[in-house]
Amino acid sequence: xxxxxxxxxxxxxxxxxxxxxxxxxxxxxxxxxxxxxxxxxxxxxxxxxxxxxxxxxxxxxxxxxxxxxxxxxxxxxxxxxxxxxxxxxxxxxxxxxxxxxxxxxxxxxxxx
Amino acid sequence: xxxxxxxxxxxxxxxxxxxxxxxxxxxxxxxxxxxxxxxxxxxxxxxxxxxxxxxxxxxxxxxxxxxxxxxxxxxxxxxxxxxxxxxxxxxxxxxxxxxxxxxxxxxxxxxx
DNA sequence: TTCTTCTATCGGTCCAAGACGATGAATACC
DNA sequence: GGTATTCATCGTCTTGGACCGATAGAAGAA
Numbered sequence: 001x002x003x004x005x006x007x008x009x010x011x012x013x014x015x016x017x018x019x020x021x022x023x024x025x026x027x028x029x030x031x032x033x034x035x036x037x038x039x040x041x042x043x044x045x046x047x048x049x050x051x052x053x054x055x056x057x058x059x060x061x062x063x064x065x066x067x068x069x070x071x072x073x074x075x076x077x078x079x080x081x082x083x084x085x086x087x088x089x090x091x092x093x094x095x096x097x098x099x100x101x102x103x104x105x106x107x108x109x110x111x112x
Numbered sequence: 113x114x115x116x117x118x119x120x121x122x123x124x125x126x127x128x129x130x131x132x133x134x135x136x137x138x139x140x141x142x143x144x145x146x147x148x149x150x151x152x153x154x155x156x157x158x159x160x161x162x163x164x165x166x167x168x169x170x171x172x173x174x175x176x177x178x179x180x181x182x183x184x185x186x187x188x189x190x191x192x193x194x195x196x197x198x199x200x201x202x203x204x205x206x207x208x209x210x211x212x213x214x215x216x217x218x219x220x221x222x223x224x
Numbered sequence: 225t226t227c228t229t230c231t232a233t234c235g236g237t238c239c240a241a242g243a244c245g246a247t248g249a250a251t252a253c254c
Numbered sequence: 255g256g257t258a259t260t261c262a263t264c265g266t267c268t269t270g271g272a273c274c275g276a277t278a279g280a281a282g283a284a
Contacts, residue, residue, distance in 0.1 A: 022121060073261075
């Protein structure tokens with residue numbers, strides 16, 4: 001049910017834990033598939049290019065977006081597969097919390 | 113659909129973005145409703161009491177847990193209502209990202 | 225009252241994150 | 255070739271997070 005270890009979940013949550021990065025995801029979603037380059041994102045945000053690039057890197061490292069080099073520019077797109085995977089892990093987390101099984105935390109404890 | 117503003121979502125995600133805090137939520141879930149005090153949590157984790165107390169405070173501030181003072185000890189429990197609310201917001205976020213509506217980001221931009 | 229237990233908070237240290245400007249590499253264009 | 259554009263990365267600075275020990279206050283026990 002919950003296919004991702006806690007460290008991975010925490011990584012993704014931390015990547016999502018910044019309003020600017022949520023905005024970037026929305027921008028990528030609004031612009032459609034694989035046709036949104038870094039400049040497009042920068043023009044939607046009141047931040048320096050280097051800052052936006054750094055936020056995108058965080059999303060890349062978390063596996064939430066993917067990069068498609070296109071000539072002199074880099075296009076970004078959401079990773080639908082990963083979003084689905086994270087959605088499943090999230091459901092598992094919520095289910096596990098609201099319908100707890102006594103043995104569950106013991107297993108979790110062993111992992112960390 | 114998505115009932116929480118991005119800042120709130122980011123706050124919750126940040127609170128969830130640490131393995132220890134995920135562990136604390138699981139501990140609270142495993143111990144059942146409103147009968148888990150701070151010491152119980154501390155004994156499950158290899159951290160100092162002050163550190164655990166601080167993590168719990170983050171979860172409190174994010175609205176993920178609630179405190180029930182009981183004599184000399186404080187009991188904590190998950191806030192099921194808030195978990196449901198956040199689950200709904202998460203679903204809305206994922207849905208919005210995977211089935212984007214062009215006007216969506218414009219509305220989002222206005223908020224921040 | 226005095227002692228113990230529980231736990232929030234304070235002060236301090238250390239490291240990571242967020243923001244910026246500057247630089248440099250890659251590609252496209254003239 | 256030379257120039258412009260795009261963008262990742264580097265160095266720096268500031269802020270915030272994570273962790274700890276110490277402290278203090280509240281409630282129960284002796």
